[in-house]
Amino acid sequence: MTAPATSRPVPAARARRLPGWATSMLVVLVGLVVLSITATLTGQLQLTSAGTAQAAVQLLLPILFAGLGGLWAERAGVINLGLEGMMILGTWGAAWAGYQWGPWAALAAGAVFGALGGLLHAVATVTFGVNHIVSGVAITLLGAGVTKYLSTLLFLPVSANPRQSPPLRGFDSFSITPLTDVLDALVRANLVFVTDVAGILQGLLTGLTPTVLLGALAVPVTYLLLWRTAFGLRLRSCGENPVAAESLGVSVYMYKYIAVIVSGGLAGLGGAALVLNPGQLGYLEGQTGGRGYIGLAAMIFGNWRPGGLLAGSALFGYVDALQLRAGGDAVHALLYAGTILAVLVAVLWFAQRYWLAAVWALVAGLVVYLVYFFVDTIPSQFAAFAPQIVTLLVLAVASQRLRPPAADGLEYRRGEGD
Template sequence: MTALTTLAERFRPGAPGQGRRGLTYPKALLLVAGALFLLSVVRMITDENSLTATDQWVSAMTFAVPIGLAGLGGLWAERAGVINIGLEGMMMLGLFAAGWIGWQHGPWAAVAAGIVGGALGGLVHALATVTFGVDHIVSGVAINILALGVVQFLAKQWFGNEGSAAADAGGNDKQSPPMDRIEPFSVPGLSDWLGDLAGQRWFLISDAAGVLRALVHNVSWLTVVAVLLFVGTYLLLWRTSFGLRLRSCGENPQATESLGVNVYLYKYVALIVSGALAGLGGAYLAVLIRMYQDGQTGGRGYLGLATMIFGNWRPGGVAAGAGLFGFMDALQTRGGGAVVHATLLLFALVLLGLAVWQYLRGRRVVAAALAGTAVLLWAWYQATDTMPLELVTASPYLTTLLVLTLFAQRLRTPRAVGKPYRRGQDS
């Protein structure tokens, strides 16, 4: 236990060579309050009330959950030292399994089937990378390609087979028969009160009410499950000896092995959980529209990897990254060019604030670049009234790229991630 404690001290955030310490709760709350203040200011200036409307934030959570679950799956894998590019394929397996089981046995059975389908994909990745030493990237790409082919083949055989029960129930080569819906819930009283407050359109107060109402109005039960999984991941990986051992496998597996830890076992567990979380994300998509549809994952597994990197391999950061992408995706889906145009002003203000912060820290070149970009965004906002459709569609991806670029220097990858490990091998 003493050796394990020493290892924990060596790998703790803030230790020499381990990067900067994560955000404290007061700082995180201050950032949330600041973001809400900026949204309120932009809403007042642009008169785009959808920026803080409840329906907008409900949609944002809907878009964010599958991406966040994929990112959380990537976190489990990479914290154990294995790159999981195959998250997209595991989401496909979960999506198909949910559609296959869901129309026959209901949506909750679909959720369980999605978890199992994704976990099988994670097991295959573990077998290839941990047992046989296949390159992590090669294995992940192979899983994505294999999953796509398997899912499309099985869909034709099971859903599109003329005369089958699935085809008679509405299935075809591209989709499964519909399943029952999981009804969302609202908190009575509180939801109505916050709705009335949001309708007043008072500065900041109504905006806060509109955003908070999204937490108690038309909430999916699977969203609650996802939140619990994020909290559970943090508690398990950062507050237990199991989590310490698993994370040490991604930092220094040789040292971990010397302490008597079965590194192979922990990597297998991490990858199975990783696949299960990605599969749950796929099941979420199936339950959302009540069926499996070909191509429904839409690259969300890759976006999950981006949120994992943005989140610095921490659950809170992954959730924030998924929320940002979900917010932008909901804006372009619900509001279109006009509301996305308003975000130009929002980003200009954010970059201006970052420029001031960097200037005060003595980084004048970075501050000048940020200030220049802020001026360009402000000029773009002033010169136009809407955004072209192509840019509206690409806005979530451009936002993710911008954020990753700005915060790239603050990231710290687990030391041994992607590196081959064989039992008994020296570092």
């Protein structure tokens, strides 16, 4: 007689696991609480001010677009180290078109110039099998050289400076006034935590432009296209197992080309976002400042997912805005916030019985607090590099859970699985 079938018990850890959106909301809430406590105890109100949040939005946009570009390429199995060069091409294209036809033309031209860089990368890596890293570095060098030549040729006669464009007309900004008025009243009420949250939300809803809205739409659109459509499934299969994808009738070369060209277009939009930044309208040689590489780091921090990428971009943009607006004192206060976070992480790991990791978290928190206690402020020269340092630290912490596409960076040739 056959034994009756029994359902398999669900492990307790899996049964208690929160859905992705709930986990994200919990992380955001914890971050807000930590910032509120830090701002209250250190007196650094810029940590949660509307001005800092508004500046952070503008500064995260180029990184977000570049990171999304890297996400598209790497999900199809192509490492795009040329994001920086495509962003440089995008800055020049946006400035050239924006000077003549306005900000909408700047956005379009930035995407087109970046896409041309993506096309060149696709031809080199997909068609001719050039090493992805070598091709990416070459495109970055090419982008810097081409834009320098074009600036001397076309911008010098009108701006009298080969390193920058003439003044541009940007987008008119707007705010969601009924809501921002309520938030402003809450900020003036000076209530602990409520004022801090209201200040951040007020900054997020003030000074909006079409570029900001485009960046906000790009994240969910990327997720829906790549994870909720047949097109996205085929594209991601090219980054996981292109031989199996080819055996199922997927045109691997075509999908790789599409992904890398879209990747370049998104990086070019990041360049256009830099040019159209209300705080510094126009093209300036070297203005990308390595943001293409930082976008790549944000993508890795986000584990090749749009939501995590947005979090990484927001982190860099926030720290950058903070050091620009408040300098070394505000960056110094972040050490206090880091101590609180380390203690919270240690408690979480103790609860999950990760004893060694919890001890290391406590040791790290103690070291950070000692630095905060014995150092009065962070020198301005060092504070300028705070975003890059924070990015490296977060990448180091997140490195254990990363899972890149299986065939990322591997050369593929049609029919090689026969």
